[in-house]
Amino acid sequence: MTRALYSLCGADEGRFFSPHCWKAVMALAHKGLDFEEIPTTYARIREIGGGVSSTLPVLDDNGRLISDSFAIALYLEEAYPERPSLFNGEGGKALSRMVEGYSQMIIHPAIMRIALLDIHAILDEGDKAYFRQSREVRLGKPLEVFAADSEAEKAAFGAKLGRSVTC
Structure with missing residues (x-):
């Protein structure tokens, strides 16, 4: 296989x-x-x-x-049901979806602000152009402007991980 x-x-x-x-x-x-x-x-x-x-x-x-x-x-x-389970049932799937959603809404945006310019720097030239254009359209601003406060984002990151969510 x-x-x-x-x-x-x-x-x-x-x-x-x-x-x-x-x-x-x-x-x-x-x-x-x-x-x-x-x-x-x-x-x-x-x-x-x-x-x-x-x-x-x-x-x-x-x-x-x-x-x-x-x-x-x-x-x-x-x-592959005979292999170790990733979810251990429907409750695990639901919990995984919740954690993924939290990550997408809270953690991922912070990491993006922190790592955006580092990711751009490691790309080949063709990917750099695509990455810059697509991200700047999505973000509505140049990469450098979006990432300008990455140091403040790093300092606040630990608090985001411990943040309580209220509805």
């Missing part, structure tokens, strides 16, 4: 920096499944499976392509 995980990398193909790809790597490792991690730049994402996804990670499990880290975890849970 051939199993490959396409993971986002910088110009140095050994520098994987996507937390979403890391989640898929950890899910495969927890399941004890062998796989090859294939370094993929932004420019090469659309080459995977004829353009099956515009984002990474993408898992190719013997020809079956799954994109999105949570979809990959759900697939692994269903396809």
Whole structure:
């Protein structure tokens, strides 16, 4: 069986920096499944499976392509039930979704402000142009302006991890 995980990398193909790809790597490792991690730049994402996804990670499990880290975890849970469980039932799936949502709303934006310029710096020239253009459209400002207060964000990061959520 051939199993490959396409993971986002910088110009140095050994520098994987996507937390979403890391989640898929950890899910495969927890399941004890062998796989090859294939370094993929932004420019090469659309080459995977004829353009099956515009984002990474993408898992190719013997020809079956799954994109999105949570979809990959759900697939692994269903396809390999004899392996250690990632969720231990529906409650675990719900808790995982909640933690993922919290991470996306609180942790990821802080890390983005902190790491944005560092990520840009490790990309190859083609990816730098794409990254800058796409992020500046999404953020509504130049990368340098968005990341200008990254030191303050670093100082406040610990408090965000301990932050209580009220509704």
